Amino acid sequence: MSDLDRVLAHIDTNRDSYVDRLCDYVRHPSISAHDIGIREVAAMLVEKLRELGMEAEAVPTAGHPMVLGRRSDVPGAPTVLLYGHYDVQPPDPLEAWISPPFEPTIRDGRLFARGAGDNKGQHFAQLLAIEAHLAVHGKLPCNVIVLLEGEEEIGSPRIAEFVRDNADRLKADLVVTADGPLHASGRPIVTFGVRGMAGFDLVVRTGRTDAHSGNHGGTMPNAIWTLVHLLSTMKAPDGRITLDGLHDPIVPPGPAERDAAAALPVDAPGYLAEMGLERLDAPADRPFHDRLMFHPTLTINGLHGGYDGPGSKTVLPCAAVAKCDIRLVPDMTPDQVLDCVRAHVARHAPEVEVIGRGGMLPSRTPIDSRFTAPIVEAIRTARGEDPYLYPSMGGSLPDYVFTKTLGLPAFVTPYANADEANHAPNENIELKLFHAGIRTGAALLDRLGAMRAGG
Amino acid sequence: MSDLDRVLAHIDTNRDSYVDRLCDYVRHPSISAHDIGIREVAAMLVEKLRELGMEAEAVPTAGHPMVLGRRSDVPGAPTVLLYGHYDVQPPDPLEAWISPPFEPTIRDGRLFARGAGDNKGQHFAQLLAIEAHLAVHGKLPCNVIVLLEGEEEIGSPRIAEFVRDNADRLKADLVVTADGPLHASGRPIVTFGVRGMAGFDLVVRTGRTDAHSGNHGGTMPNAIWTLVHLLSTMKAPDGRITLDGLHDPIVPPGPAERDAAAALPVDAPGYLAEMGLERLDAPADRPFHDRLMFHPTLTINGLHGGYDGPGSKTVLPCAAVAKCDIRLVPDMTPDQVLDCVRAHVARHAPEVEVIGRGGMLPSRTPIDSRFTAPIVEAIRTARGEDPYLYPSMGGSLPDYVFTKTLGLPAFVTPYANADEANHAPNENIELKLFHAGIRTGAALLDRLGAMRAGG
Numbered sequence: 005m006s007d008l009d010r011v012l013a014h015i016d017t018n019r020d021s022y023v024d025r026l027c028d029y030v031r032h033p034s035i036s037a038h039d040i041g042i043r044e045v046a047a048m049l050v051e052k053l054r055e056l057g058m059e060a061e062a063v064p065t066a067g068h069p070m071v072l073g074r075r076s077d078v079p080g081a082p083t084v085l086l087y088g089h090y091d092v093q094p095p096d097p098l099e100a101w102i103s104p105p106f107e108p109t110i111r112d113g114r115l116f117a118r119g120a121g122d123n124k125g126q127h128f129a130q131l132l133a134i135e136a137h138l139a140v141h142g143k144l145p146c147n148v149i150v151l152l153e154g155e156e157e158i159g160s161p162r163i164a165e166f167v168r169d170n171a172d173r174l175k176a177d178l179v180v181t182a183d184g185p186l187h188a189s190g191r192p193i194v195t196f197g198v199r200g201m202a203g204f205d206l207v208v209r210t211g212r213t214d215a216h217s218g219n220h221g222g223t224m225p226n227a228i229w230t231l232v233h234l235l236s237t238m239k240a241p242d243g244r245i246t247l248d249g250l251h252d253p254i255v256p257p258g259p260a261e262r263d264a265a266a267a268l269p270v271d272a273p274g275y276l277a278e279m280g281l282e283r284l285d286a287p288a289d290r291p292f293h294d295r296l297m298f299h300p301t302l303t304i305n306g307l308h309g310g311y312d313g314p315g316s317k318t319v320l321p322c323a324a325v326a327k328c329d330i331r332l333v334p335d336m337t338p339d340q341v342l343d344c345v346r347a348h349v350a351r352h353a354p355e356v357e358v359i360g361r362g363g364m365l366p367s368r369t370p371i372d373s374r375f376t377a378p379i380v381e382a383i384r385t386a387r388g389e390d391p392y393l394y395p396s397m398g399g400s401l402p403d404y405v406f407t408k409t410l411g412l413p414a415f416v417t418p419y420a421n422a423d424e425a426n427h428a429p430n431e432n433i434e435l436k437l438f439h440a441g442i443r444t445g446a447a448l449l450d451r452l453g454a455m456r457a458g459g
Numbered sequence: 460m461s462d463l464d465r466v467l468a469h470i471d472t473n474r475d476s477y478v479d480r481l482c483d484y485v486r487h488p489s490i491s492a493h494d495i496g497i498r499e500v501a502a503m504l505v506e507k508l509r510e511l512g513m514e515a516e517a518v519p520t521a522g523h524p525m526v527l528g529r530r531s532d533v534p535g536a537p538t539v540l541l542y543g544h545y546d547v548q549p550p551d552p553l554e555a556w557i558s559p560p561f562e563p564t565i566r567d568g569r570l571f572a573r574g575a576g577d578n579k580g581q582h583f584a585q586l587l588a589i590e591a592h593l594a595v596h597g598k599l600p601c602n603v604i605v606l607l608e609g610e611e612e613i614g615s616p617r618i619a620e621f622v623r624d625n626a627d628r629l630k631a632d633l634v635v636t637a638d639g640p641l642h643a644s645g646r647p648i649v650t651f652g653v654r655g656m657a658g659f660d661l662v663v664r665t666g667r668t669d670a671h672s673g674n675h676g677g678t679m680p681n682a683i684w685t686l687v688h689l690l691s692t693m694k695a696p697d698g699r700i701t702l703d704g705l706h707d708p709i710v711p712p713g714p715a716e717r718d719a720a721a722a723l724p725v726d727a728p729g730y731l732a733e734m735g736l737e738r739l740d741a742p743a744d745r746p747f748h749d750r751l752m753f754h755p756t757l758t759i760n761g762l763h764g765g766y767d768g769p770g771s772k773t774v775l776p777c778a779a780v781a782k783c784d785i786r787l788v789p790d791m792t793p794d795q796v797l798d799c800v801r802a803h804v805a806r807h808a809p810e811v812e813v814i815g816r817g818g819m820l821p822s823r824t825p826i827d828s829r830f831t832a833p834i835v836e837a838i839r840t841a842r843g844e845d846p847y848l849y850p851s852m853g854g855s856l857p858d859y860v861f862t863k864t865l866g867l868p869a870f871v872t873p874y875a876n877a878d879e880a881n882h883a884p885n886e887n888i889e890l891k892l893f894h895a896g897i898r899t900g901a902a903l904l905d906r907l908g909a910m911r912a913g914g
Contacts, residue, residue: 199673201673201773203771203773205771210736210737211734211735211736212734212735213734213735215734216854217756217758217760217784217786218654218656218786218852218853218854218855219751219852219853219854220734220751220853221751221756221758221784221786221853222740222745222750222751222754222756222786222853223730223739223740223747223750223751224734224736224739224740225736225737225738225739225740225741226740226758226759228759228761228762228781229690229694229759232687232690232691232759232762233691233696235684235687235691236687236688236690236691239684241688275678279666279667279668279670279675279679280666280667280668280777281665281666281679281680282665282680282810283680284678284679284680285677285678285679285680285681286680290677292678295677295678296674296675296676296677296678299677301672301676301677303672303676303681303773303775304681304683304684304687304764304765304776305672305765305766305771305772305773305774305775305776306683306764306765306766306767306772306774306776307683307687307762307763307764307765307779308762308763308764308765308767309759309761309762309763310759310760310761310762310763310782311760311761311782312761312763315816316658316660316760316782316784316816317760317761317782318656318658318758318760318784318855319760319761320758320760321759321760321761322735324762326683327765327766327771327772329672329676329771329773331672331673331676331677355737361770361771397673397674398671398673398674398675398676398677398678399671399673399674400673400773
């Protein structure tokens, strides 16, 4: 029986008690948006990390504290930074919960509670994996840093500054995050990146007040037409974004990323049916996953101007606003993108004001990283099947703080079910997936430890 | 002293008592939108028309009655149909009135009351002009039909049907309406037409719900982009409406209309300052008045879709609506225009639904009508200055019921001050303009009577 097998056996033996202990954990609210229970849960976690033999503390920030712990057992072995977040979404609407959000309840093989999947159930699985190694062997096969954030659900406003200011305490070889769901089929996944984001508003006022469309139609410029004509110069009907210079910094995906994307399952008819769509967005000929991974988007989040009531009103609107976001792929940056937007607007519609809404850098870890193989092997060993490899997610998370600020490869290995209902009522995690998560975490530490020679 | 001079002298002598009688009239509310006082005022008017020796009645409609009177004094002389409306706008906001809307009050040479300008003060002036002729001469110099509508302020929903069904009772040679304001300079005006109107909504739904702009940006079509791209094919940034066939029925203005428009005063800087504009609408090189008279418009009255709150929200909207109107010039029709819109949308964005919102035909009386000279002469005689001649107004009124349904030339000769505040609190008419209106009405009847020989 290998070292890892003994740890996995220990985990299997303690399966039920782990669930009880997760219940104890999620029973404590820690709602960052409302500043409820944050400090209590942070203190609990510091206590827990110290039980795991870690140097640990709740590091103050201008917001909620970061829980940070470190244990260095094996000089020369890789150090993995395990990231998670201990804050949860507000639970409302409360009346939509079948059992109360902070009274963890088991039904149908799932644990229902706020935070069960997002993210307490997942980082607690990592901590239990560490505990299991220590219980069986008295030490870990590699070195571990645990970083648990308390503001992820309010947009991680201090993670960038914290990581920059504490880079010396976060020295590691890779970052692994267990968050989000598995593939809808139940297959595990590993994600290697995220798109970035840049937000901006286009604001135009053409006159003092709205006017009569008959008495002024032909003499007074229409604020909505101004935005329509401007926007139509920013993206073509065929889907091409037509902002000069926007695409310049893009580093096309390499063969490994392309192959990985092409190998992912596609169920376009299922997607169309689920979302109620007639067709995919333009351009029509782009592979499904490429759309979300390898290309920027220009989304109008909202456009509002003029009359919005029933029937009709013959008004000529003097003001309109479009709110937009652009999703970024490497190596676009929010500053570069907003510069392109400002230059374009200045050229095409100088009367339109551009209000930057900030953004987030994209992040992508090479899919042929030396850590990919041990991670895949850990998942295979713990769960009995290979993960799908996603070169990138479509959305945006501050992974750049690890890949760019710290310069580390970063991997996301979700443990929760696809229907975890995170951010929604009746959030839950399947108990068998929580168990598989602990096994995966344990196998990950083992496989990273095995890299010692090749360090 | 001519016949007209004696009538004008009578009007001047009775100037103050006419104001008292207008006060008696506007004291009676007749709010069509709220069905307040309509029948009482209609009955008063029938009584008044009978006092003027007319065959008169309140003709029932599916809505509020039409007050109709006729007096035929001079076989062979022209018959003028004097149109007006006895209903008024609701008076709210009441707290903004300096004196209560139905307690007529004289301040600064003006009568303040709801209906003072729009339209009681103006059609009452016409009735007093008739009365003055009868008081002096015992008969009128021409034949008169009086038509006073009770639903103008709610959009004249029954005027078209009424005129069609009662064409035999409305047989006349011309229609004259005293409504609206004089030129801002105080100069009288005569208006020969109005633009028509066609309204429609463009409605699009691309998916079942709004979605996350990161997770679905690139795969899910964006309803706002669909509308932006569609709209950008309907009107070019240079102001050209690019709907196939839209302009086909347009009859260009003749030399008389062009000359009249070119002769009108233009104060573009004043207009820009008043409306808070940086520039006139595209195209830049079009003469000011031509914009409002001789060209159709395509106005987006409102466009709404997606997020409309503070800050930003990274949402990909599944639904959007644009409400639009097109102003029509002769001989465009609402049906033709909506057909063009439907065909265009079917070709460019078949997923967008077009909801027709009805419309109104344009109307234009030739500026070289044989009645133009006597009307201008009447105004000159009564007021001491020539009117500006407007080939068309920019807005839309159901004048087509006279010009197209009855086939008559129709003229609008406003009597009220430009700051009459119609549809607003503190509506008023300058007493001297009310008096000049009675004089103008009297001169008009005289000049039309003088056409007898040339009939």
